Amino acid sequence: MDQRHPLPGRPGSEPPPLEEPTEPREPLPPKSDQSGPETVGPTGRATGADRAAMAQGGAHLTTAQGLRLPDTDHSLKAGPRGPVLLRDHHLREKITHFDHERIPERVVHARGAAAHGVFRGYGTAAGVTKAAFLAKDAETPVFVRFSTVLGSRGSADTVRDTRGFAVKFYTGEGVFDLVGNNIPVFFIQDAIKFPDVIHAGKPHPDREIPQAQSAHDTFWDFVSLHTEATHHTLWNMSDRGIPRSYRMMEGFGVHTFRLADASGGTTLVKFHWKPKLGAHSLVWEEAQIAGGADPDFHRRDLADAIEAGAFPQWELGIQTFPDTPDQTFAGIDLLDPTKIVPEELAPVQPIGLMTLNANPSNYFAETEQVAFHPGHLVPGIDVTDDPLLAGRLFSYLDTQISRLGGPNFAQIPVNRPHAPVNDMLRDGMHQTAVHRGVAPYRPNSLDGGCPFTAGADAGGYTEAPVEVPAAPRGREAPASFDDHFSQPRQFWLSLSPVEREHVIAAYTFELSKCYENTVKERVLRTLANIDPRLCEEVAHGLGLPAPEPSEPPAEVEPSPALSQVGQEWPVAGRVVGIVTGESGDLDSVRAVRQAVFYQGLVPLVIAPRGGVLEDGAGEPVTVQRTFANARSVEFDALLLAGAPAAGADAHGARDAKAGNGGAGAPVDPRVLLMTAEAYRHAKAVGGWSDAGRVWEAAGIDPGAHGVVGGDNGRDVLDGVVRLLARHRVWDRFPATV
Numbered sequence: 174m175d176q177r178h179p180l181p182g183r184p185g186s187e188p189p190p191l192e193e194p195t196e197p198r199e200p201l202p203p204k205s206d207q208s209g210p211e212t213v214g215p216t217g218r219a220t221g222a223d224r225a226a227m228a229q230g231g232a233h234l235t236t237a238q239g240l241r242l243p244d245t246d247h248s249l250k251a252g253p254r255g256p257v258l259l260r261d262h263h264l265r266e267k268i269t270h271f272d273h274e275r276i277p278e279r280v281v282h283a284r285g286a287a288a289h290g291v292f293r294g295y296g297t298a299a300g301v302t303k304a305a306f307l308a309k310d311a312e313t314p315v316f317v318r319f320s321t322v323l324g325s326r327g328s329a330d331t332v333r334d335t336r337g338f339a340v341k342f343y344t345g346e347g348v349f350d351l352v353g354n355n356i357p358v359f360f361i362q363d364a365i366k367f368p369d370v371i372h373a374g375k376p377h378p379d380r381e382i383p384q385a386q387s388a389h390d391t392f393w394d395f396v397s398l399h400t401e402a403t404h405h406t407l408w409n410m411s412d413r414g415i416p417r418s419y420r421m422m423e424g425f426g427v428h429t430f431r432l433a434d435a436s437g438g439t440t441l442v443k444f445h446w447k448p449k450l451g452a453h454s455l456v457w458e459e460a461q462i463a464g465g466a467d468p469d470f471h472r473r474d475l476a477d478a479i480e481a482g483a484f485p486q487w488e489l490g491i492q493t494f495p496d497t498p499d500q501t502f503a504g505i506d507l508l509d510p511t512k513i514v515p516e517e518l519a520p521v522q523p524i525g526l527m528t529l530n531a532n533p534s535n536y537f538a539e540t541e542q543v544a545f546h547p548g549h550l551v552p553g554i555d556v557t558d559d560p561l562l563a564g565r566l567f568s569y570l571d572t573q574i575s576r577l578g579g580p581n582f583a584q585i586p587v588n589r590p591h592a593p594v595n596d597m598l599r600d601g602m603h604q605t606a607v608h609r610g611v612a613p614y615r616p617n618s619l620d621g622g623c624p625f626t627a628g629a630d631a632g633g634y635t636e637a638p639v640e641v642p643a644a645p646r647g648r649e650a651p652a653s654f655d656d657h658f659s660q661p662r663q664f665w666l667s668l669s670p671v672e673r674e675h676v677i678a679a680y681t682f683e684l685s686k687c688y689e690n691t692v693k694e695r696v697l698r699t700l701a702n703i704d705p706r707l708c709e710e711v712a713h714g715l716g717l718p719a720p721e722p723s724e725p726p727a728e729v730e731p732s733p734a735l736s737q738v739g740q741e742w743p744v745a746g747r748v749v750g751i752v753t754g755e756s757g758d759l760d761s762v763r764a765v766r767q768a769v770f771y772q773g774l775v776p777l778v779i780a781p782r783g784g785v786l787e788d789g790a791g792e793p794v795t796v797q798r799t800f801a802n803a804r805s806v807e808f809d810a811l812l813l814a815g816a817p818a819a820g821a822d823a824h825g826a827r828d829a830k831a832g833n834g835g836a837g838a839p840v841d842p843r844v845l846l847m848t849a850e851a852y853r854h855a856k857a858v859g860g861w862s863d864a865g866r867v868w869e870a871a872g873i874d875p876g877a878h879g880v881v882g883g884d885n886g887r888d889v890l891d892g893v894v895r896l897l898a899r900h901r902v903w904d905r906f907p908a909t910v
């Protein structure tokens with residue numbers, strides 16, 4: 174963690190005064206975590222006109238035409254009680270602009286959060302691709318947008334859904350977009366079904382419910398009628414559907430891509446993003462609570478981590494496969510986007526590191542207006558004939574035209590390439606470039622023949638000369654696309670027992686929200702083909718008979734890389750709540766808070782009321798959360814500096830002495846709820862002083878794994894941090910499957 178950033182509430186970062194200034198002054202400078210890349214003009218040159226200067230220059234309020242205004246609080250009226258005059262241009266301009274502030278939200282992936290960063294190539298991909306940004310130590314600015322798929326722009330972050338993982342590389346050879354997800358497979362094999370799967374997943378058209386959910390009839394109707402969706406759906410029902418944080422998600426390019434080296438050799442690859450913090454998830458109850466208590470849970474987590482200097486990192490890796498005419502590997506059809514290639518068969522080879530180090534300064538300008546497209550490629554990276562990818566290559570350009578109001582969205586600052594642009598595209602809505610010359614066509618003799626085309630030796634993009642197989646035209650898929658159950662079964666068999674429990678619970682929950690028994694029964698038939706035990710458990714939960722499989726279970730080997738449980742990971746940036754009462758042992762709180770911080774974690778002190786806690790002995794302790802606004806879901810681990818007594822709350826100490834009360838004082842019920850929840854969600858909990866009274870009152874076995882007691886807060890913290898490295902204390906939950 175960057176030590177330059179002071180602890181929240183630590184003296185040294187004095188905020189500017191909040192009073193209304195009496196003299197004009199420049200707007201506040203961007204915060205240190207908001208320094209995005211330099212604005213680049215449509216020609217690719219740095220404009221020098223920075224974004225703020227273009228829309229927020231000068232000290233005085235003006236109209237959009239730059240006319241200074243003496244007042245913006247009163248409409249122009251005929252006398253103080255008279256009618257408003259239509260000639261008031263400022264009123265009309267202000268309201269008209271406001272009326273048009275919203276643009277259509279993305280038809281999918283509407284809810285997102287983004288960050289700027291940098292990608293550094295390792296040079297290890299040099300043997301398979303000529304892409305310059307992958308060269309050793311080449312540094313490329315990136316903009317990354319994470320998203321949910323189904324919900325509207327204002328929906329909650331922690332819903333069960335696939336997450337988008339879209340990365341824009343501003344390379345010197347043009348923009349490369351890797352528009353992936355946190356799940357390595359997709360629902361459908363052909364893009365022509367995309368409107369159908371999305372119509373099925375979106376809220377029902379009559380009442381427009383449920384929001385941001387797959388737990389409804391039309392979704393399950395679709396996926397049970399299109400059994401190719403089984404694999405993706407199973408991933409959604411697994412812990413992958415409810416990530417702990419965007420920082421702790423894997424990312425996948427999903428399709429097989431084709432890399433080309435300088436001598437024309439080609440290699441098929443699948444792209445993977447591996448988070449340095451490991452891939453971790455919420456538990457379902459936690460996700461639901463967070464959806465209400467903090468709908469911005471993931472968005473906040475990402476921005477807070479970057480602001481605190483705990484920059485999230487991912488390694489980009491590739492699985493490589495020979496570019497053979499059949500485009501299969503180990504019997505797996507590489508053009509089928511419902512299939513993975515297990516990492517045990519084709520290891521993921523790291524080729525670069527991405528670090529997200531700056532928050533956007535304006536959500537709309539950057540996160541909302543960023544426009545990705547899987548067809549934004551650079552020399553050395555090409556597409557394959559995956560039929561899902563083919564449709565995507567059409568869809569993204571098309572959608573930006575209506576979403577961003579015309580064909581010039583590449584001129585929006587966040588979308589501008591950092592490579593020079595000379596495209597002969599002209600005019601259109603929102604044209605901001607002032608093009609020179611008279612001959613936007615080529616060849617021409619009037620503008621000196623410019624622009625010139627570039628062969629491969631001048632960095633021009635050339636498609637790999639792949640043979641197109643001769644076959645009669647037709648609407649059909651290869652026979653290999655008919656295998657819908659072997660890889661879902663492999664995924665199921667690869668999960669740890671506790672992860673399987675979660676899958677069973679997720680299917681049972683989602684299907685219990687459906688009204689139509691025929692839909693549930695059809696889903697059960699697909700589950701029977703994955704694994705009879707999975708089917709039986711879900712059927713039991715629904716109160717329905719378990720059907721027989723329609724095909725024998727596939728003979729597959731588990732792929733251990735698919736499980737998220739069992740390894741140890743860095744704990745940097747994890748959030749540790751420290752609960753204390755008004756009159757608790759502040760010395761221990763100070764020491765533990767400091768120790769948490771120096772281990773690279775984020776300490777948040779939780780007390781009965783806000784402000785600071787003082788004991789006259791040391792520095793006051795700033796309170797970041799109160800018993801009234803804290804919920805366990807915010808913390809990866811909870812530490813109790815004693816047993817805060819009931820009686821003190823945010824409205825003031827009803828009992829001035831309330832705090833870590835005497836032996837007989839009842840524990841504050843909000844602390845009990847927080848602790849019991851954290852324990853139930855398999856989090857590490859620790860405590861010192863008389864924290865044992867909390868365990869007792871919350872019904873927690875002090876000897877249970879993951880409950881760390883002791884006399885010294887620092888020792889307790891060490892025990893808790895060791896547990897955090899495994900994310901959760903799963904072995905507290907004996908699994909049955």
Ligand code: HDD
Pocket residue numbers: 279280281282285318319320336337338339352353354358359363364365367426427428510543544545561564565568569572573
């Ligand atoms: Fe898509 C957005 C990822 C299939 C059509 N998609 C979108 C975003 C991500 C993905 C991450 C959000 C980008 C952002 O943050 O702005 N989509 C995928 C993946 C797919 C996939 C990994 C399969 C492997 N998508 C897919 C198909 C189609 C689309 C088959 C249409 C035929 N996707 C779109 C879209 C969106 C979009 C409608 C909505 C907003 C946008 O493009 O810019 O065009």
